[in-house]
Amino acid sequence: MTEIIERPPPLAVGRQLSVTIHDIAFGGEGVARVDDFVIFIPLVIVGEEVEVEITELKRRFARARLRKVLQPAAERVAAPCRYFGDCGGCQYQHVEYAAQLRLKQKQIADLFQRVGGFAQTLIEPVIPCPQPYGYRNRIMIRSQWDKFKQGLNIGFLRAENRLVVDIEECKIAEPALNREMQGVRAHPPPKGGLKVVLRVQPEGWKVPRDSFFQNNFFLLPHLVKTVRDCLRESGARFLLDLYCGVGFFSVELADLVDSFAGVELDKQAVEAARHNALARHCGNGEFLVGRAEEMLPSLLRRFPPEKTAVILDPPRKGCPRESLLLLREWSPAQIVCVSCHPATLARDLNALCAEGVYELMRVQPLDMFPQTQHVECVADLRLRRLGVPAGAVAAGQAAERPTPPN
Secondary structure (H helix, E strand, O other): OOOOOOOOOOOOOOOOOOEOOOOOOOOOEEEEEEEOOOEEOOOOOOOOEEEEEEEEOOOOEEEEEEEOOOOOEOEEEEEOOEEEEEOOOOOOOOEEEHHHHHHHHHHHHHHHHHHHHHOOHOOOOOOOOOOOOOEEEEEEEEEEEOOOOOOOOOOEEEEOOOEEEOOOOOOOOOOOHHHHHHHHHOOOOOOOOOOEEEEEEOOOOOOOOOOOOOOOOOOOOHHHHHHHHHHHHOOOOOEEEOOOOHHHHHHHHHHOOEEEEEEOOOOOHHHHHHHHHHOOOOOOOOEEOOOHHHHHHHOOOOOHHHHEEEEEOOOOOOOOHHHHHHHHHHHEEEEEEOOHHHHHHHHHHHOOOOOOEEEEEEEEEEOOOOOOOOOEEEEEEEEEOOOOOOOOOOOOOOOOOOOOOO
16 A cells, blocks of 8 residues: 655745744845744744744745744844834844844854855844944935825835835934934925935035945944054055045044055045045045056056055945955955945955955944844955964054044
């Protein structure tokens, strides 16, 4: 007699099932497995037993929406934002803040080991934000026509699609921005499809509306201190600041070097950088308009490589490969990478450290984006020299405590 073995029905869109969360993927989705098939689920915590519904089925994985938390984790908290789960801006409001930091620490360490083969011991503890809510100094509000209510939705994109969630208040934005948001809602754009940028201007800095500036003033002194410590330890006398924006790092570090040069594609940002340098009496450098990857060959010839540090603070997508290859060829003594995307940072570091050209000394994460999947990282690379340890500190140099930015 043939034994009949009952098998569970295959996964299908719409199927509901209970699963246990084993991990949190980079990006914030929980990871569950059914017969070695991976399911990604948002808004969950490791160890939780949850009821989900399959919403998307691929060959190697599926996505599901959370229906119910059957067994909550001890770290679960009530999200203070009524839009959480619909708005795509935050991923971790349901996780207590200390647990968010542990989660980000693990994600960065795992990512750097997997992508670049870097030892997890190189990842320093994440520096927490002293204000986990009400910190964001820039937001972009979108408008979209809602044919069902016959009116505009004004707010942020949803988590799962490109539709706009109508929002009256953002919990992670500075209070001044929420007041400005009410003004936008009271006098809405004339049609859908428009974007409105709201920004709190940093005191003492000129920043055009559409130019980049760090979005968290509360951790800015820690970010500056981290980068300054890297330069102090290397003893670099010249600085090349790629993707320099409004000149923030160049100006803050100018007193540590004999000369600097910053390059930025945004013409308005470069004009602001020149203004910011002049306002702070920084006369030992200049700012240039252009694509960093196109100007790099001529810029690299300006300074002696053995005494030069390069700051790479590129967009989230990371550095073009040709720029990384040029840097490897020119071999400046130090490269300090600043990035809000650990995945592209790990990829770029892997390219720079290939064949032992550079050594990764440490990575300092800073939680510039509480409640979200994002985290800022500063990575310190040193050129390997025959017979000289990459981490050797110049004689007589002591760590300096920097003055916080104005």
